[in-house]
Amino acid sequence: MxxxxxxxxxxxxxxxxxxxxxxxxxxxxxxxxxxxxxxxxxxxxxxxxxxxxxxxxxxxxxxxxxxxxxxxxxxxxxxxxxxxxxxxxxxxxxxxxxxxxxxxxxxxxxxxxxxxxxxxxxxxxxxxYRARGEDHHAAIEIALEDAIKGAEREITLRSQEIDEQGRPQWKTRTLSVKIPAGVHPGQFIRLAGQGMPGHGGEPPGDLYLEVRIAPHKLYRIEGRDLYMTLPVTPTEGALGAKVQVPTPTGGIVEVTVPPNARNGLKLRLKERGLPGKPPGHLYLLLEIALPPADSEAARKAYEQLAQAAPFNPRRHLGV
Missing domain, CATH: 1.10.287.110 (DnaJ domain)
Structure with missing residues (x-):
């Protein structure tokens, strides 16, 4: 030869x-x-x-x-x-x-x-060779509102696959994903048959999307519970008051602030968190917001308050 x-x-x-x-x-x-x-x-x-x-x-x-x-x-x-x-x-x-x-x-x-x-x-x-296709994993970030109400979103994914000549290449695909109401961070959404192709006529693998919820300007997520900082005035905290609070579903509820409320007091709105079995709660953390002394009238009001109700918040320090 x-x-x-x-x-x-x-x-x-x-x-x-x-x-x-x-x-x-x-x-x-x-x-x-x-x-x-x-x-x-x-x-x-x-x-x-x-x-x-x-x-x-x-x-x-x-x-x-x-x-x-x-x-x-x-x-x-x-x-x-x-x-x-x-x-x-x-x-x-x-x-x-x-x-x-x-x-x-x-x-x-x-x-x-x-x-x-x-x-x-x-x-x-x-x-x-016969074998079921490998499962793939990816991440999807959604808004808090989508996690509460559910939604349908299109996502674009890039993955490396082997072409018919055996060479690796990047492939882009767009998928429609149904987000169930009550999904929580770290949960996986399974898309059957969207993983790697099978071999020898066997079925493809699945695609698992790990849910991540984007940071929200009002609410913080812990499990199924939501936390929100609720600012109140010194008068509302001292005397008690009824204040309006936005809810994650888009509504507004009236909340009672008890008299003599302290900074950091936690109020619970039952079952106002992420849906589920059981549903989560919405917790309001009170934050006493001081009015600025940026006018002569405001400064006089603070002086009158100091005279009418003397108060030493550092007494427990022994000073």
Whole structure:
């Protein structure tokens, strides 16, 4: 068996670019394709051209072939009796899919089969492998209002997949996701069949979306409970008052602030948190907001208060 010079078959130099390979192949294919060629050896020449193109347009095959060609040039196959040396393809993996090109490997030469035939057999074994597709995981961030009421959203995901030639590539897809009411941070939404494809006719895996809830300007989430800071005036805190409070569902409720309420007092609005079984609660944390002494009238009011109700908040410190 002789060593085949694929560059010579396509009329190229060793350093030819991918574009050079493509142009050379097209030019020769137009000349020798059996449907149009009048050359007596058109069939044989076309098989050689297809074979050379199959190797030189594939980066992995070409790199392995070039390495082997260097071995032959150093005298690695004397007297024309070429045999690929053991381990010549170590570090390379060859793939072929149904869209790899016009070449038919079954018609390729013994030389080609001796180099890449084992890889073809490994590919066939992989095609006979049966297994359910792998599950994939991703994250989705939603608004608090969506978690409470439920919603339907479109999300765009990027994932790395293996193409039909065995090369990794980034793929973008858009999915419609139904967000159930009452979903909470850390919960997973399962999208059946949206994971990796199965092998050998087995079903694809699933996609699991981890729910994250975007920070809200009013509410903080702890489990199914919601927390909100409720500012009240010193008068409302001291004398008690009824104040209006917005709820996560968009409504407004009236809340009673008890007399002598202190900073940090917690008021509970039952079952006003995230829906569920059981539903969460909404907790209001009182914050005494002091009016600014930015006018003469405000300063006099503070002075009168200090005289009418002397108060030492540091008495427990012993000073």
């Amino acid at each position: 002789d060593f085949k010079d694929y560059y010579k078959i396509l009329g190229l130099e060793r350093g030819a670019s991918e574009d050079d390979v493509r142009k050379a192949y097209r030019k020769l294919a137009r000349k020798y394709h059996p449907d149009v060629s009048k050359e007596a050896d058109a069939d044989a020449r076309m098989r050689e051209i297809n074979e050379a193109n199959d190797v030189l347009r594939d980066k992995e095959k070409r790199a392995a072939y070039d390495q082997l060609a260097d071995h032959v040039a150093r005298g690695g196959s004397p007297d024309g009796g070429f045999q690929p040396p053991p381990g010549w393809d170590e570090g390379f993996e060859f793939h072929r899919g149904p869209n790899a090109g016009p070449a038919d490997h079954a018609e390729f030469s013994e030389f080609f089969s001796s180099l890449f035939g084992a890889a073809e057999r490994r590919g066939a074994q992989r095609r006979n």
